[in-house]
Amino acid sequence: MDELELLKKDWQRDTIEYPELTYDEIYNMSHAKSSSIVKWIFYISLIEFGIGLLLILLNPKIEGQIEFPKWIEILSYATFPVIAVFVYLFYKNYKNITTTDSVRKLIKTILKTRRTVKNYVLFNLVMAGIFSCVGLYIGYVTTEGGAEKFNASAHFAEYATLGIVIVLITAAIIAFFYGIYYLLYGILLKRLNRNYKELKKLEV
Amino acid sequence: MNKELEHSFVEQLQKHQNIVHKVCRLYTNNQDAHNDLFQEITIQLWRAYPKFRGDSKFSTWMYRVGLNTAITLYRKSKRRIQTDDFDAYQFKIKAEEYDSTEEEQLKLLYNAVHQLNDIEKALVFLYLEDKDYREISATLGITEVNARVKMNRVKKKLKTILNP
Numbered sequence: 001m002d003e004l005e006l007l008k009k010d011w012q013r014d015t016i017e018y019p020e021l022t023y024d025e026i027y028n029m030s031h032a033k034s035s036s037i038v039k040w041i042f043y044i045s046l047i048e049f050g051i052g053l054l055l056i057l058l059n060p061k062i063e064g065q066i067e068f069p070k071w072i073e074i075l076s077y078a079t080f081p082v083i084a085v086f087v088y089l090f091y092k093n094y095k096n097i098t099t100t101d102s103v104r105k106l107i108k109t110i111l112k113t114r115r116t117v118k119n120y121v122l123f124n125l126v127m128a129g130i131f132s133c134v135g136l137y138i139g140y141v142t143t144e145g146g147a148e149k150f151n152a153s154a155h156f157a158e159y160a161t162l163g164i165v166i167v168l169i170t171a172a173i174i175a176f177f178y179g180i181y182y183l184l185y186g187i188l189l190k191r192l193n194r195n196y197k198e199l200k201k202l203e204v
Numbered sequence: 205m206n207k208e209l210e211h212s213f214v215e216q217l218q219k220h221q222n223i224v225h226k227v228c229r230l231y232t233n234n235q236d237a238h239n240d241l242f243q244e245i246t247i248q249l250w251r252a253y254p255k256f257r258g259d260s261k262f263s264t265w266m267y268r269v270g271l272n273t274a275i276t277l278y279r280k281s282k283r284r285i286q287t288d289d290f291d292a293y294q295f296k297i298k299a300e301e302y303d304s305t306e307e308e309q310l311k312l313l314y315n316a317v318h319q320l321n322d323i324e325k326a327l328v329f330l331y332l333e334d335k336d337y338r339e340i341s342a343t344l345g346i347t348e349v350n351a352r353v354k355m356n357r358v359k360k361k362l363k364t365i366l367n368p
Contacts, residue, residue, distance in 0.1 A: 003362055004331065006306075007313045011226075011332040018225035026221070027214050029243045030250035036277035099248045099269045099277070100255065103326065104345025106272050188279075191322070195275055198323045202350040 038097055038110060040188055045090055045117045048181075052083065052124045055131075072134055079127060086120045107196045114185060121181050125174050132170045137162070213253045216262050217246065223263055224249075226333075227270040230325050231278075233318060245273045268343055271329065275322045316365040324358045331355065 021029075093113040099106065140162060144150045217224075224245050228238045249269050256265055317328055323344070330340045341351040 002359070003313055003316075003366060004328070004359055006309065007317070007328075008332050008334070010310050012334070014222070016225075016229070018222055021218065021221055023214055023218055026217050026246060027210070029246040030214065030217075032243055032247060034244060034247045034251075035240075035279060036244060036248070036273070037279050038277060040279065098255070099252050099272045100265065101272070102268075102343060102345030103272055103275050103323075106276050110276060192276055195322050198321055199344065199346060202346050202354055 037188060037192065038094070038113075041110070041113055041117065042094060044184060044188075045120070048117065048121055048124070049083075049086070049090070052120070055124070055128065068134060068138065072131070075127075075130070082123065086116070086123075089116045090120075103195075104199050107192055107199070110192060111189075111196065114189060118181075118185075121178070125177060128177075129170050129174055132173055133166050136166045136169060140166075209254065213250060217249060217266075220263050220266055223266050223333075224270055227267075227274050227329065230317065230329050231274040231322070241274060241278055244278050245270050248273045248277065264339070267330070267333065267335070271326050271343060275326060312366060313362075316362050319365055320358065320361065324354070324361070327351070327355055327358055 090113075093109070093116055096109050097106070097113065098109075101109070141147050141150045224242055225238075227245065228241045232238045232241050249266065252265075252269050256262070317325065320328065326344060327340065330343060335343075337348045337351050337355075340355075341348040344351065346354070
């Protein structure tokens, strides 16, 4: 007999005595807190969203110490509508996650959710990069006695060194945050990605 | 959510709880994990219940939510000791006449199924539950042809695991 047929025979004979859960046990279970992957993604995106918002809110305080150029100020206000779009997308994505979809569609929706989070993180990192570059430059020039004095005395070597240091520090900051993000989602979505690949393989 | 809805949900789930137990049995390999997954499936079923319209059978609807939870949503807890020792995790077998060679063979078979990946397990589960390819393909989101192809591959894989 086919192996699976033998298994099916046993499976349907229902020979296993599972623990019979009572009405109250099931009731309590259905009201327990979920620890699903979606909840984790949601929490992480909330944290990321919070950090992004915090950076913007803290910005005026930094502005008090360092005088940012006008365009940076305009740029920081321009981020608000972008964040509003992300909030809408986060909400829409979570609404779309439904366990009654097919396995494939559900995985796809979750991965789409993650992509939105990823785009949001990238957006924040780019903004952080711009602010960091400008902030570091203005900060350094200020300690050297102001832009005019620095420009008058600086040669190519000074500009180049400053440029390299700023780029390296900014890159290190971005790499650090991106690394954390990558690690977090890498671990969280390992199984999901594997299963999605498995389903995709069937299409070839 | 109203009490009536809650009551009908718990009653139906209590009646069909073996389906959830069976999903847990395939996707976990120890008692703690079984209980954890059972709880997560129950939570997800309850969340999806207001949208359950009754146009499919409650049990059919349960297969989908149960498998989706096991395959995509459920996160194995780190605190749990991971073990592949499936023998250590066996529920009591009802007192029935059992052929000892058959029992041994079944044990090997269940162990082999445990070595399959998540998608293959879903195929086996639906096959064991006597679902047709139309339902299998709809549950997994693949075409019927692909479901058949994959099922044949799973059968071959099981043979290889059993007779290396």
